[in-house]
Structure formats: structure tokens, C-alpha cells
Amino acid sequence: MMNLVHWRLIVAVADAGAISRAAERVGMTQSGASQAIAQMEKTLGAKLFTRSRGGISVTAFGEPVVGHARYMLASLEAIHGLADEQEGLGSGRIRLGSFPSVISNQLPLLLTTFRQRHPGIEVVALEGTDEEVETWLASGAIDLGVVLNPTPDRQALILGRDAWVVLTPTSHPLARRASTQGVDFAEIATQPFIHATGGCSVNGQSLARDAGWELTDIQVTVRDWASACALVREGMGIAIVPESVLPADRKGLRALPLAPSIDRRFGLVAPSTLATNRPLNTFWQHVAKATKQQ
The missing domain is CATH 3.40.190.10 (Periplasmic binding protein-like II)
Incomplete structure (x- = not known):
């Protein structure tokens, strides 16, 4: 049986040209992604991708399938956007500061899944040292920041x-x-x-x-x-x-x-305005759920 994760996976493979990078984007292991693609190809009765030393290429059959998957996922994002408008969320912009290793390792999947659920809310990730992130937080230049070893008195979600x-x-x-x-x-x-x-x-x-x-x-x-x-x-x-x-x-x-x-622990730290800022609070709850810290 095929679900949204499968369709997101084949789009990610087509974009990345590699199963390993695509698996990271959708939150799967490389072996799990390979098995999922094989199962989809078996169900559809034709190959979606060809594999070579140069990477992964979309087959002639796979091209329109990937196109339909993109359209389906875009339509789903539009539906989520309508739902957000109905709830009064609408659009918004969140500035998130973090040091490089978290931006490249922990944040991509969180940001991808959040955008899929709330396409009207843009999250801009800014890279800096942990000292710069602390300065940005103190000055209000960013809305959320990832810091090392947050103290117990701070409102924080541990990302890893x-x-x-x-x-x-x-x-x-x-x-x-x-x-x-x-x-x-x-x-x-x-x-x-x-x-x-x-x-x-x-x-x-x-x-x-x-x-x-x-x-x-x-x-x-x-x-x-x-x-x-x-x-x-x-x-x-x-x-x-x-x-x-x-x-x-x-x-x-x-x-x-x-x-x-x-x-070392790295945590997402929130400002005092978290409770009154709906887009910010929505992203916070998304991260809390993903990291099972609700």
C-alpha cells in the first residue's frame, strides 16, 4: 500500500538524484527508502528509477508519475494552507538561528514536515555561532534559537x-x-x-x-x-x-x-512571546510533537 511518505520519497529521489539524501529529507533510513521504492515499483508494475554509478535517474515511466506526485503534494499543501487560514493562522515568518551542525543534521526534516503541514508559514534558518545565536535572541533579531546546553530556567526543547x-x-x-x-x-x-x-x-x-x-x-x-x-x-x-x-x-x-x-545537548529556546504568537507557537508545538516533548 502506498501512502504520502512514499510519494514524498519518490519526489525527493527525483530531486536529490540519490536515495541516501532523499531518505534523510523524508525521515527514513536508506535501506527503508530502497525497500519502499522497490515495493512501489512492484505495485505499479514498472521501474520508476534507473541506477548507475552516476546516481539515480527517473525513467520514462517515472517522469509523469513524479509529476503527478508533485501535483498531489502541492494540492495537499494548499489544503493545509486553507485549514490554517480557517484557524486564523494565515501566513507568517519565523526567524530561527542555529549553529551549522544542527542546521545540516537536525533541522531539515523538521522544517520540511512543518512546511508540508503549514505552507503559509515561512521558517528562515540563519546560521551563526552559538554566541551569535545568543546575541540575536537577546536583541530580538530572531524568534527562536538553538543553543548548547540550555539551562533549566529557559523554555527549551532538546533536539538532541x-x-x-x-x-x-x-x-x-x-x-x-x-x-x-x-x-x-x-x-x-x-x-x-x-x-x-x-x-x-x-x-x-x-x-x-x-x-x-x-x-x-x-x-x-x-x-x-x-x-x-x-x-x-x-x-x-x-x-x-x-x-x-x-x-x-x-x-x-x-x-x-x-x-x-x-x-552536549542542543535545545531550541523560545522567547517570552511564545504563547501570544500563533505562528511561532504552532512551530513550537510541531517540534515538541516531533521530539516527543509535549
């Missing part, structure tokens, strides 16, 4: 959490220890270090300072987590990174837990 890990090349002496054996700051304080920030004030150096240590041999400072992982793989040093940003291909890399372990 992960542990900080020590990343080493496989040639490093630390890489020979058991994966469950943690690494403390005393062992790495004087090691050649790749200082990766991810656009956040909470990073390897700040964590070391909080623990009473200073990382003294910084080889290079980078903002991008992927760049840090690449430099570690090349043997330029070790790094402290969030577990969630580790690459899928870890050849040449070894990730070990910090001892004691340190987690």
Missing part, C-alpha cells in the same frame, strides 16, 4: 544530545587501547591538537579548561568538523569532536570516549 570523543589517527598510541577505555585530559594536554570549534564556544579547548587543563600544542584551528576529521586522518594531530559528527567512513581514524564522559 551526544558525547564528546577523542579522535586519533589509527597510528597514534592511544588508538591501541580498548574502545571502552576513556582518555583523560592529562593524556592529551601536550599532544599535537586540531582545534575544531563547529562554530560553537563549547569545544575541545573550552572543555579542557573547564577540567583545569590547557591544550598547549594546537597545530591548526578549524570551524568545520569534517575538516578536523580529515586533518586527524592525515596524522596532523588529535581532536575532540561530538560523536554525532564522526564520518561514516572511519578508515584511518579511532574514536575513544573522554574520561570522565562529557555530553
Whole structure:
């Protein structure tokens, strides 16, 4: 049986040219998406896509099917828009600030599903450091902001959490220890270090300072987590990174837990006007439901 997720999936595959990226957009695993496409093709009795080394291409049969799916989904968005108008929501614009890793990993599916349900409300995602996001929130430049480790006194929805890990090349002496054996700051304080920030004030150096240590041999400072992982793989040093940003291909890399372990949480923070701003409150409830924090 085919449902809206299936139709959204085939449109996403046609747009992305790859099942993996399409699966992320609709909130499925790659294997689940592949199985869903195979089932649709079996039900329809013809191939929707052809697969090659260059990616995924839409077949001659698939072209009009994807076109009808686009029309159907657009019509559904229009119906949702009418429903919003009936409820007095109408249109609106929400400015949301966040640091890069959340914009690329946690927000896309939330924003896509919200737009499908409330097409009249536009959500504009602005990328900045966590310090910039805090400044924007304080000045009212943004309506919502994603911050690291929100304090209990703030109205926040936790979007995710992960542990900080020590990343080493496989040639490093630390890489020979058991994966469950943690690494403390005393062992790495004087090691050649790749200082990766991810656009956040909470990073390897700040964590070391909080623990009473200073990382003294910084080889290079980078903002991008992927760049840090690449430099570690090349043997330029070790790094402290969030577990969630580790690459899928870890050849040449070894990730070990910090001892004691340190987690980071990233939460969506709301202003005091949340209750009186209907579009804002609608988006907040959407995120709460998606993250099961109602």
C-alpha cells in the first residue's frame, strides 16, 4: 500500500538524484527508502528509477508519475494552507538561528514536515555561532534559537544530545587501547591538537579548561568538523569532536570516549512571546510533537 511518505520519497529521489539524501529529507533510513521504492515499483508494475554509478535517474515511466506526485503534494499543501487560514493562522515568518551542525543534521526534516503541514508559514534558518545565536535572541533579531546546553530556567526543547570523543589517527598510541577505555585530559594536554570549534564556544579547548587543563600544542584551528576529521586522518594531530559528527567512513581514524564522559545537548529556546504568537507557537508545538516533548 502506498501512502504520502512514499510519494514524498519518490519526489525527493527525483530531486536529490540519490536515495541516501532523499531518505534523510523524508525521515527514513536508506535501506527503508530502497525497500519502499522497490515495493512501489512492484505495485505499479514498472521501474520508476534507473541506477548507475552516476546516481539515480527517473525513467520514462517515472517522469509523469513524479509529476503527478508533485501535483498531489502541492494540492495537499494548499489544503493545509486553507485549514490554517480557517484557524486564523494565515501566513507568517519565523526567524530561527542555529549553529551549522544542527542546521545540516537536525533541522531539515523538521522544517520540511512543518512546511508540508503549514505552507503559509515561512521558517528562515540563519546560521551563526552559538554566541551569535545568543546575541540575536537577546536583541530580538530572531524568534527562536538553538543553543548548547540550555539551562533549566529557559523554555527549551532538546533536539538532541551526544558525547564528546577523542579522535586519533589509527597510528597514534592511544588508538591501541580498548574502545571502552576513556582518555583523560592529562593524556592529551601536550599532544599535537586540531582545534575544531563547529562554530560553537563549547569545544575541545573550552572543555579542557573547564577540567583545569590547557591544550598547549594546537597545530591548526578549524570551524568545520569534517575538516578536523580529515586533518586527524592525515596524522596532523588529535581532536575532540561530538560523536554525532564522526564520518561514516572511519578508515584511518579511532574514536575513544573522554574520561570522565562529557555530553552536549542542543535545545531550541523560545522567547517570552511564545504563547501570544500563533505562528511561532504552532512551530513550537510541531517540534515538541516531533521530539516527543509535549
